[in-house]
Amino acid sequence: MELDRRRFLQHSALATVGAGVVFSLGLRGGALAAAHARDDGFVFAQLSDTHWGFADPKVNPEAEHTLARAIDAVNALSPRPDFVVFTGDLTHTTDDDDERRRRMARFAEIARGLRIDKVRMLPGEHDASLDGGAAFREHFGDPHYAFDHRGVHFVALDNVSDPTGQVGAAQLAWLADDLASRDAEQPIVVLAHRPLFDLAPDWDWATRDGAQVTTQLERFRNVTVFYGHIHQEHHRTIGRIAHHAATSLIFPLPAPHSVPKKAPVPWDPARPWAGLGFRTVAEAGSGERVVLAEHSLARP
Numbered sequence: 230m231e232l233d234r235r236r237f238l239q240h241s242a243l244a245t246v247g248a249g250v251v252f253s254l255g256l257r258g259g260a261l262a263a264a265h266a267r268d269d270g271f272v273f274a275q276l277s278d279t280h281w282g283f284a285d286p287k288v289n290p291e292a293e294h295t296l297a298r299a300i301d302a303v304n305a306l307s308p309r310p311d312f313v314v315f316t317g318d319l320t321h322t323t324d325d326d327d328e329r330r331r332r333m334a335r336f337a338e339i340a341r342g343l344r345i346d347k348v349r350m351l352p353g354e355h356d357a358s359l360d361g362g363a364a365f366r367e368h369f370g371d372p373h374y375a376f377d378h379r380g381v382h383f384v385a386l387d388n389v390s391d392p393t394g395q396v397g398a399a400q401l402a403w404l405a406d407d408l409a410s411r412d413a414e415q416p417i418v419v420l421a422h423r424p425l426f427d428l429a430p431d432w433d434w435a436t437r438d439g440a441q442v443t444t445q446l447e448r449f450r451n452v453t454v455f456y457g458h459i460h461q462e463h464h465r466t467i468g469r470i471a472h473h474a475a476t477s478l479i480f481p482l483p484a485p486h487s488v489p490k491k492a493p494v495p496w497d498p499a500r501p502w503a504g505l506g507f508r509t510v511a512e513a514g515s516g517e518r519v520v521l522a523e524h525s526l527a528r529p
Contacts, residue, residue, distance in 0.1 A: 270513040271379050274303050274310040274345075277422075277457030277507070278477035280355060281339075282332040283321040288480045288493045291501070296339050298526055299478050299507055304344045310509060311378065313345050316457040316475060317353030317389060317422030319365075326360065333368045349376075353422045353458065354389040362390035373400055375407050381512060382411055385420040388436045394423060395437035404445055416451040416512075423458045424474065426467055429485040434459050443470055453519065455510070459485070460493075462508075462523060473521060476506045502527040 279296050289295065303313060320332040333356070340348060350369040357365050362372050372387035384407065388396050396404075411417070419425070425439035436442070446452045452470045460477035461484065480493040481504030497503055502525070511520040 270511070271311045272308070272509055272511045273378075274306070274313045275316060275455050275475050275508045275510060276303070276313060276478060277316040277475040278318040278353065278460055278479060279315070279336065280318055280321040280477070280479040281336040282323065282328070283479050285493075287495055289496055292479060295478050295502075295505065295526065296336070297342065298502075300339065300342045302524060302526065303507065304342075306509065310345060312347035312349060313343055314349045314385075314420055314455075315340070315351065316420055316455060317351045318355045318457065319350065319353065320356050321479075322355040322359065324359065326364065329356075329360070329364045330367070333364055337368055349385065349420075351385050351420055351422055352387060352389050354392075354394070357387070357390040358392040362387065365390075373403070379512075381416045381418055383418045383420060384408075386425075386442065388421055388423045388425070388439070393437055394433065394435070396442055397438070401438065401441055401445075404442065408445060408449075411449070413448050414450055417446060417449045417453070419446070419452065419454040421454065421456045424456050424472060425454055426465070426472060428459065428463070428465075432485065432491045434485065443467070446470055455508075461504070473508075475508050476504060476523070478505055478507065478526070481505070500527065 276299060281296060283289070283292050303310070319336045320329065323329050323332065352362055352365040352372045356362075357372065365372055372390055373385055375382065375384045377383070384404065386396055386404070387400060388394065391397050421436070423436045423439075424434055425436050425442050427439070428434040447468060450469060454470060454472045455475065456472065457475050457477070459474050460480065460482035461474060462476055463474035465472050482491060483494060494504060505527070506523060506525040509522045509524065511522065513520070
């Protein structure tokens with residue numbers, strides 16, 4: 230089902246999906262092939278919230294193997310994604326600076342198993358909020374950056390290194406400068422860890438100055454945000470901006486405000502790997518058509 234860029238689609242009871250977006254669940258090679266059918270189309274994979282170093286057998290008794298399982302699944306995709314992005318919480322939080330660096334080093338070592346040349350990283354609050362992103366920078370470089378791929382402009386934002394959960398004035402100024410020369414018709418993809426809108430601020434599912442980010446994006450006709458943090462698939466369109474959260478690679482979290490207190494969903498031995506997975510995003514040329522395919526780590 231294809232949509233005109235100026236229309237909106239209500240998909241099931243989950244959320245509204247934005248203009249120019251084709252939203253599909255459960256697709257595999259067909260979604261990837263659709264994008265590669267045109268010379269200007271491409272595919273990337275979004276992985277999120279690996280929390281390397283997490284240990285609780287009641288929540289995930291396979292924690293030491295989940296990242297490798299996901300990497301095997303990405304490597305098996307055909308055609309192969311152009312690049313992979315990890316949208317934060319690469320590691321699980323620790324007060325020990327040395328242990329934080331050991332976890333990042335081990336995560337990086339496992340991630341090198343991806344048979345894809347371009348792998349991009351963003352920090353999550355578990356990686357960066359206790360040291361202002363110092364360890365992340367040592368291992369992965371700048372926590373915010375921009376790049377272009379086949380006519381689409383990508384912006385990676387850091388909304389976690391500040392422990393108050395905001396982007397901050399300096400990065401907002403950098404973003405304004407980055408976007409200033411961009412044509413309003415150019416597709417923009419924003420990558421972040423936290424949601425840029427107030428999904429559930431009392432659960433820490435928000436960015437304090439996210440509205441200042443989205444205000445800068447309002448003049449563009451085609452904007453899509455991909456984020457993590459909430460450990461579940463979630464979709465919402467606000468104005469022209471479509472926001473898509475990814476599932477986690479370590480444990481699911483409950484739907485916003487569906488329970489009195491936010492806590493990891495326990496492991497179900499009858500349904501191992503349930504709720505864990507990653508996403509491929511197939512862009513079929515010039516931002517006109519985007520297919521989101523959700524890939525579960527649970528094998529049939």
